[in-house]
Amino acid sequence: xxxxxxxxxxxxxxxxxxxxxxxxxxxxxxxxxxxxxxxxxxxxxxxxxxxxxxxxxxxxxxxxxxxxxxxxxxxxxxxxxxxxxxxxxxxxxxxxxxxxxxxxxxxxxxxxxxxxxxxxxxxxxxxxxxxxxxxxxxxxxxxxxxxxxxxxxxxxxxxxxxxxxxxxxxxxxxxxxxxxxxxxxxxxxxxxxxxxxxxxxxxxxxxxxxxxxxxxxxxxxxxxxxxxxxxxxxxxxxxxxxxxxxxxxxxxxxxxxxxxxxxxxxxxxxxxxxxxxxxxxxxxxxxxxxxxxxxxxxxxxxxxxxxxxxxxxxx
Amino acid sequence: xxxxxxxxxxxxxxxxxxxxxxxxxxxxxxxxxxxxxxxxxxxxxxxxxxxxxxxxxxxxxxxxxxxxxxxxxxxxxxxxxxxxxxxxxxxxxxxxxxxxxxxxxxxxxxxxxxxxxxxxxxxxxxxxxxxxxxxxxxxxxxxxxxxxxxxxxxxxxxxxxxxxxxxxxxxxxxxxxxxxxxxxxxxxxxxxxxxxxxxxxxxxxxxxxxxxxxxxxxxxxxxxxxxxxxxxxxxxxxxxxxxxxxxxxxxxxxxxxxxxxxxxxxxxxxxxxxxxxxxxxxxxxxxxxxxxxxxxxx
Numbered sequence: 184x185x186x187x188x189x190x191x192x193x194x195x196x197x198x199x200x201x202x203x204x205x206x207x208x209x210x211x212x213x214x215x216x217x218x219x220x221x222x223x224x225x226x227x228x229x230x231x232x233x234x235x236x237x238x239x240x241x242x243x244x245x246x247x248x249x250x251x252x253x254x255x256x257x258x259x260x261x262x263x264x265x266x267x268x269x270x271x272x273x274x275x276x277x278x279x280x281x282x283x284x285x286x287x288x289x290x291x292x293x294x295x296x297x298x299x300x301x302x303x304x305x306x307x308x309x310x311x312x313x314x315x316x317x318x319x320x321x322x323x324x325x326x327x328x329x330x331x332x333x334x335x336x337x338x339x340x341x342x343x344x345x346x347x348x349x350x351x352x353x354x355x356x357x358x359x360x361x362x363x364x365x366x367x368x369x370x371x372x373x374x375x376x377x378x379x380x381x382x383x384x385x386x387x388x389x390x391x392x393x394x395x396x397x398x399x400x401x402x403x404x405x406x407x408x409x410x411x412x413x414x415x416x417x418x419x420x421x422x423x424x425x426x427x428x429x430x431x432x433x434x435x436x437x438x439x440x441x442x443x444x445x446x447x448x449x450x451x452x453x454x455x456x457x458x459x460x461x462x463x464x465x466x467x468x469x470x471x472x473x474x475x476x477x478x479x480x481x482x483x484x485x486x487x488x489x490x491x492x493x494x495x496x497x498x
Numbered sequence: 499x500x501x502x503x504x505x506x507x508x509x510x511x512x513x514x515x516x517x518x519x520x521x522x523x524x525x526x527x528x529x530x531x532x533x534x535x536x537x538x539x540x541x542x543x544x545x546x547x548x549x550x551x552x553x554x555x556x557x558x559x560x561x562x563x564x565x566x567x568x569x570x571x572x573x574x575x576x577x578x579x580x581x582x583x584x585x586x587x588x589x590x591x592x593x594x595x596x597x598x599x600x601x602x603x604x605x606x607x608x609x610x611x612x613x614x615x616x617x618x619x620x621x622x623x624x625x626x627x628x629x630x631x632x633x634x635x636x637x638x639x640x641x642x643x644x645x646x647x648x649x650x651x652x653x654x655x656x657x658x659x660x661x662x663x664x665x666x667x668x669x670x671x672x673x674x675x676x677x678x679x680x681x682x683x684x685x686x687x688x689x690x691x692x693x694x695x696x697x698x699x700x701x702x703x704x705x706x707x708x709x710x711x712x713x714x715x716x717x718x719x720x721x722x723x724x725x726x727x728x729x730x731x732x733x734x735x736x737x738x739x740x741x742x743x744x745x746x747x748x749x750x751x752x753x754x755x756x757x758x759x760x761x762x763x764x765x766x767x768x769x770x771x772x773x774x775x776x777x778x779x780x781x782x783x784x785x786x787x788x789x790x791x792x793x794x795x796x
Contacts, residue, residue: 236598284781291533291597292785295736299776302729306770421729425605432602462616469609476603477591 189357192440196350203342208335213450215342215410218349220427221446222403225356226396227431228442229365233392234372237285238294239301240427243274243397245419246304247404249314250274252414255323263325263344267405274401278394286390289375301419308416319415322408338410345406352399353439359395360439364388429468433475435482445483503641505758511647513754514654515713519727520734520746521657522705528678528741529698531597535604536584537706537731538724539611543580544573544710545719546615549624552714556628566629573711574704580611581703585696593695608724616721623720630715650712654750657705661743674698678741733776739786748787752779 203211223244230237247270254266281300288296309317324337332340359365367388370378375385408414417423426449434445452471456464479485523537551572555565584607592603633645665671676684677694685691710723717723734753738745753772760771767774779787 234596288780288784291601291740292736292780294533294598294601295732296777296780298729298732299736299773299780302733302773303770303777306767306773309769310766422725428602429605432599463613465609466613469606469613472606472609473588473603476595476599476606480595480599 188440192350192353196346200343200346203339203346208338209454211338211342212410213454214447215338215345216407217447217450218345218443219403219406219410220430220450221349221443222352222406223400223427224430224434224442224446225352225439226399226403227427228434228436228439229356229359229368229392229399230396231431231436232360232365232368232372233389235289235293235389235392236428236431237297237396237424238421238428239297239299239424240396240400241419241421241423242281242297242301242304243278243400244404244407244423244427245301245308245414245416246277247271247274247401248408248414248418249308250401251405251408252320252322255325256320261323261326261331262329263327263341263409266325266409267348267402270405270408271398271402274404275394275398278397278401282390282393282397285393286386298421298424301424302421305416305419305421308419315415317416319413319417322412322414324412325409341406341410345410348402348406349443352402353443356399357439364391368392429472433472433483435479435485437481437485441482448483500640501762503639505755505762507641507643507647508761509751509755509758510651511754512757513750514647514651515709516730516734516754517654517658517747517750518650518709518712519706520731520738520750521661521743522702522709523731523735524738524741524743524746525661525705526699526702527735528743529674530695532589532604533597533601533732533740534702535601535608535728536611537702538728539608539615540577540580540703540706541710541713541727542615542724543576543611544707545626545714545717545723546619546624546710547573547576547707548711548714549626549719550619552626552628553624565632569626569629569714570708570711573707573714577704577707578700580707581700582696584703585699589699608728612721612724615724621721623718625718626714628715646715653712658743658747665743670697730772733772736786737776737779739783739788742788745786745788 199214206214223240226243227236227240250270250273251266254260254269260266285293285296285300308314308319314320324333327340327344330340367378367383371385371388378385404418407418430445430449431442433449434441453464453468456467460467475482519537519541522540523534526532526534526537548569551569552565555568588603588607589600592600595603630644630646633649635642635644636648637643663671665675673684673689673694676687676689677691681691709727730753734749735746736749737752738747738749753775756771756775757768760768783789
């Protein structure tokens, strides 16, 4: 079963990568941002499995994005891999430090504290003239190991990079879900005091999850910054975090693939809705979220397992 | 000295505003355990409704004093209708789900109502300054204060006092306290929790609309006012401990005074001082200032 899922994912991955040059440019850039955001969602799924939902994950997203933009602005480095590394490391570091505080919190207060932290960053970014204040600033076009494409070739190269990073992150996340630390998420959600009685430090486990989620969010933010070519403080605002939470609930925590499919569907629906109903796209998004919660409480990812279940339950 | 006085008065006015916005949120969270993102929409509807009311009223050239009353009544009527429809139509279906999921439900409704506001009032911005002009100014100790601001502070104080009295000494208030303490036991003793929920949510929605209405004369009513207000209210409520009215009052005072001090002394940090205070309070009191200790569940 497990190997079949991986095989299926690998075929899908190769098919998307091979089809990319034939796809229209708007779809490629949409998918690039969607998969970058899916990394953030993947991090949220890791936390959500343990019953935690931060309302301020945009903190790490924005730090990853701004770190990439700053590297391009103040150093001569233009290599995408170095830029991504710096963005990811910056976000990971912040997640590690804030994690000491955040890991002690649960439920709504966890959400609120994380929200407060992201809003602090938002306030700092808006007030810092050197970082372009509310306008933000431009991100330098990166090169890929001295390969320096422009225009459509660049968009394509970046898309392949995002795909590769996504595949790697998905494999690592799937491995994490099978590890002891990952499997313990559900018991923590149900009753963490009993987990403590097993001799396991819940705080340390949650700290680890926070760092993983922060690293993924930073990576997603860094990739999004490269793809959009611009960073601004709205990346740290609570509505950005709200969007990630939205996609997480839409996708459901059932599988790794759900994060990517959910994020892609979300971006697609959003751009179609903005196109067709410019004044009322939020109405449509809100309605979709509401219907998902009411009729698909486990998220879109549960459709797949629902379809599979009848066969599995046969004697 | 003058600066200190200015900080105090500005802080009090801002605290009054925050309290008016946060009290409905606190009430709903306390009773129903719902962190209501839609509260931002109630505020926005209140403000837009007030603008419409002021437009209608002052166009007719009616006596100035009644304009404020008409504005508040129309806004609260809007809050009543929206609150009732929302609770009966949507929230009723999701009671019992995870707290975070219910937050998402209210977030979905919030997104939808944002567009409903655009559909009704269009993308242009509105003003409703007439009641503020009509109230006039007063000079106290070398500082010109608006009578309207003084009225705002009095209104917030009166509301806090009334809330305290109503919770402690009225039949409905005692019922609420019982439901807050233990919903299931209350139901077992014959309290009609369904009705209590509906009434609470409607009152909370009306309070949110009231907050928007009384602020309408002081701000430019434009798209997205609900988005800003909701995080502010969250901060105040989280500092106070989510479910306590006195907590919301203290939270509003702390945040109001800190922000006023920041505006006058270090304007660069104005935007995030509120969240810094919130993070600081939560760092030392993880469940806010006014939360009683909870027993461990094993």
